[in-house]
Amino acid sequence: QEQLVESGGGLVQSGGSLTLSCVTSGSNMAYYDIGWFRQAPGKEREGIAIISSNERNTFYADSVKGRFTIVRDNARSTVSLQMNSLKPEDTAVYYCAAGPGVLTWLNRGVLYWGQGTQVTVSS
Numbered sequence: 001q002e003q004l005v006e007s008g009g010g011l012v013q014s015g016g017s018l019t020l021s022c023v024t025s026g027s028n029m030a031y032y033d034i035g036w037f038r039q040a041p042g043k044e045r046e047g048i049a050i051i052s053s054n055e056r057n058t059f060y061a062d063s064v065k066g067r068f069t070i071v072r073d074n075a076r077s078t079v080s081l082q083m084n085s086l087k088p089e090d091t092a093v094y095y096c097a098a099g100p101g102v103l104t105w106l107n108r109g110v111l112y113w114g115q116g117t118q119v120t121v122s123s
Contacts, residue, residue: 003110004096007030009117012086016121020081022096022114029114030074033102033109035059035082038092038119042114043054045108049081067070086121094119 008020022031024034035050049070058070069082079096093116101109 002029002098002111003067004098004105004114006094006117009094009119011032011120011122014086014088014121014123016086017082017084018086018118018119020067020094020096022079022081024077024079024096024098026106029077029098030109032098032100033104034072034079034096034098035102035106036068036070036079037095037097037107037108037110038090039095039116040089040092043092045107047102050103050106051079052103065109083119086119088121088123090119090121091121093117 003025005023039045048061048064051070051072066101067085072079095116097110099111101111
């Protein structure tokens, strides 16, 4: 059974940093793209950082490019999201997700979702 469990959310001041972690389990996870998505109140869930199964290819949404970094460690079954220079508009529930087509299709490529972790950036 494939599972993803996020941790590391919290409250941080504008300009601060936070690192989210996603621990994965299941025999197929090593073959899936894994990514971070977020959903703010009243908005659609958006893909912000995705990494391929072989760790060679990444995608970043324009809104986080240059500030966020996704790192995958298949040996430890973890994917982290380092978030720097946080802004109030980064406030959202952050989800870890996996699937064979996430890098190409974003939300439509997801097979498994984590439960989400709240990130709140105060101004």
